[in-house]
């Protein structure tokens with residue numbers, strides 16, 4: 001416990017997965033949270049969001065009712081041959097919970113969002129329920145007065161401002177960050193298939209596999225199909241990637257006019273006929289325009305910070321976007337808790353930056369590499385004995401160990417000790433135990 005803790009009024013801009021998560025974390029830490037969301041959440045189109053153990057652990061710590069999210073608990077990752085659909089490699093998650101303490105959940109976005117929203121705004125558990133103000137689109141923030149100006153004319157003060165306003169963040173600009181970004185060479189169409197429709201059509205019932213399944217993504221090719229079952233297995237969510245030169249999805253807005261099945265199928269003349277059959281009965285086909293952002297130099301300025309996609313947008317190929325937003329929220333929850341927060345908002349945010357920036361940047365670059373090489377994907381990156389295993393740099397590959405063995409409390413302790421110029425006594429480096437051997441051969445704490 002430190003002295004000086006005080007209850008803050010926190011303004012969270014953006015009520016997505018990251019915004020709801022940070023509202024939960026900060027209300028649990030005793031603060032008064034208001035979430036400002038530009039939309040009213042109507043008209044969202046569903047897709048899956050995966051939440052690996054490094055995200056799930058915080059849901060448990062915050063006492064979120066995970067069952068409300070109706071997840072599928074994943075048992076394996078399967079890589080299939082593009083043309084025949086035969087399994088080429090598998091990463092088993094059978095011992096996943098035993099090893100990492102938490103399961104790998106696959107949620108439907110709306111269910112996950114509703115689960116987090118209920119927890120943030122609800123009475124259950126520690127803390128005062130957060131308040132949600134919809135139809136509040138942030139126009140600008142003033143860092144001197146720490147006020148937020150909205151398009152509806154309101155101007156409101158908060159002690160701490162969290163920009164969780166997604167990839168097109170307005171808060172980011174107010175913090176002086178102007179992204180260097182480029183359109184990815186890969187594009188995506190997403191579609192949903194109802195399990196019952198697939199069974200009626202005589203197609204294989206992929207939901208039985210309880211797996212994230214991949215077709216393609218090897219040998220530097222952009223073509224890849226990613227299947228994730230959600231909604232307790234009733235819904236099969238397909239992310240269908242292809243080279244941008246085959247068609248550019250200019251409209252990235254979810255809930256826009258649906259695309260035709262023909263447009264989706266034309267990219268995949270040689271695809272395994274089973275999964276091709278699934279795509280042929282796909283619904284709610286939506287384009288997703290992918291961007292590659294260079295990492296930003298910082299995540300905080302004065303009494304404001306960025307969280308989630310606002311601070312580190314990433315390609316979807318490590319399925320870690322939501323988890324990284326949840327981890328950001330967890331870091332703020334710890335730093336502003338009675339155990340750590342001494343009343344100095346700026347200092348707490350500077351530690352947040354030191355803890356989060358290296359980790360999110362590492363995941364961000366690994367996600368970009370996995371776009372064209374599935375061997376770089378966490379899980380498959382451990383299958384190094386396979387004959388077709390090839391990664392850019394074995395020493396730099398992102399492993400499941402560093403994602404799931406990461407101890408954020410210890411990482412924060414280490415960074416705090418450095419700022420206070422005191423000795424850090426634990427045998428951890430950046431939240432990983434000294435001596436832990438990563439599958440890429442690196443031993444944590446060993447000199448290079």
Ligand SMILES: Cc1cc2nc3c(=O)[nH]c(=O)nc-3n(C[C@H](O)[C@H](O)[C@H](O)COP(=O)(O)OP(=O)(O)OC[C@H]3O[C@@H](n4cnc5c(N)ncnc54)[C@H](O)[C@@H]3O)c2cc1C
Pocket residue numbers: 013014015016017018019036037038039047048049050051136137138139164165166167168169170190288307308309310316319320321322323324325
């Ligand atoms: C189709 C799709 C599939 C994905 N699949 C996965 C996956 O499988 N696994 C995974 O880990 N990640 C996945 N991601 C990424 C993941 O959803 C995001 O990384 C994660 O949701 C980050 O959440 P966020 O809150 O930062 O941003 P968002 O979820 O984008 O939320 C931002 C919120 O801010 C609001 N907003 C924006 N501007 C303003 C403003 N000016 N004022 C007020 N409010 C504003 C928006 O309306 C929105 O509600 C996927 C993303 C997409 C789009």
